[in-house]
Amino acid sequence: MTEPTKTLPLSSAKSLLFRSGNLFQRGLKLSHLRMIVAMEETGQISQAASMLQTSQPAASRLLSEMETILEARLCVRGSRGIEMTNAGRALARRARSMLIEIREAEREIEDIKHGGGTVFVGAVTAAAVDLVVPAIRTVQSINALLEAHVSIGPSHSLIKDLLAGDHDFVIGRIPEDMDPRQFNIRQIRSEKIRLMVRAGHPLLSETKPVSLNRLSQFEWILPPPGNLMRRTIEDVFISRHLSLPHSSLNSASLLVTLSTLSGTDAIAPMAEEVTSLLSIGGMIAELPFDDTIEIKPYSLITARGHRLSPSAQLVSDHILARIEKPKAETPATTLPA
Incomplete structure (x- = not known):
């Protein structure tokens, strides 16, 4: 048989x-x-x-x-x-997805042919300053031919560009109207907000941290309506039953904000990582106030199913290493999952 x-x-x-x-x-x-x-x-x-x-x-x-x-x-x-x-x-x-992968194949082959490699990163401002730039510098100290492209913007624009294949990965937040299952998400940390004023601002002479009620009496420079930082600040004022701060200028531009701060008594919120750099020159100063403002955590985000190029993976690994470093030095500190 x-x-x-x-x-x-x-x-x-x-x-x-x-x-x-x-x-x-x-x-x-x-x-x-x-x-x-x-x-x-x-x-x-x-x-x-x-x-x-x-x-x-x-x-x-x-x-x-x-x-x-x-x-x-x-x-x-x-x-x-x-x-x-x-x-x-x-x-x-x-x-x-297929068109992105075909383009990435061409890019990776060019990187192999010519050496060096390229990486395209999108990030919110705080993450760019604190994580992306240092990681790129570290990688470029090993591979001087690496060409890095860093785009700064609001999360909704960065995520849209990520899905279009314009970024290898993004450090930002998933917009509420998008399905998070489209992405691989590694949460990093929340964003602490500091209030900045010009050097010589009248509030700097006060002996105690300034109250939110006092702050509401001054003009503010805020990002445009709908921006997460603006919504977070407004929610804090609302929760304290205070009038919303009046924004005489609405702009997400750092240069516009600094130019306006230097000649007025306005108050501008900024990410802690940014203020630490800007305060060095002495033109603006941090204003102590009797409350804390934090924006919900940002994350390292990739499109699900998309494989990073070797150069992009290397930069991503160095960013994650910077995140893990404080944890290794201080075992008691835990990062959000």
Whole structure:
């Protein structure tokens, strides 16, 4: 009697080669992947065509081809543009990941060919000053050819750019309207806020720490409405049943803030890591007050499923080492999970 033939499991490579090429065999191309990502980004076929520098008829043809290949409707046209279907959103999400990985492969090969490497980091200001810059300097002392790109901004902009593949990783916070399951998140620490004024400010002459009630009587320089630092400060005043501080200038620009502080009696909140640098010159000073203000912790964030390049991984490892260092020196100190 003949024994039944045993089917051996395919290796991971063979599985990829023989089980994942059906869509490509049926005609799916990179141009299709670019188009579906552009459609999801813009919500308009015409704008997606403009983004890809092609005509609207050509864009519509690519959409039709994708729907034929997948045998599924990818979007619904409306008076204000297109609404992606579940299938369309799924394809766009996967397409974005594939395009990012192709770009990263090119980048990593160039790094291997020329040496050095590149890293793209997005960070909130405090984390950039305290963690990112020192880590990059450490890595560059070992590899002088490393080229680092650091972008500073609010978390919602940084996270959007992370998902678009513009950053290797971000040190910031996940916006409340985003699903945290899209990311790998390593919480770091909260951000302590200090209040800064010009040298010679009248409140600096007071012998006791200034009360929040007294502070509310002065003009403030605050980030724009909706900014997390501003919301945190306003929540503190509200919890003390105090009037909200009046912001005569709304700006997230450090240069604008410093320029305004130097010629007025305004008060400006800043991250502790930043104030320690700015106080050195003596132009501005920290104002002691009888309360504490902390912003919720920021984290080291990567897109789930995305593998860091060797250069980016090295910088990330050095940042994490800086986080762990105080813990090693002071065993009693614990970091948030």
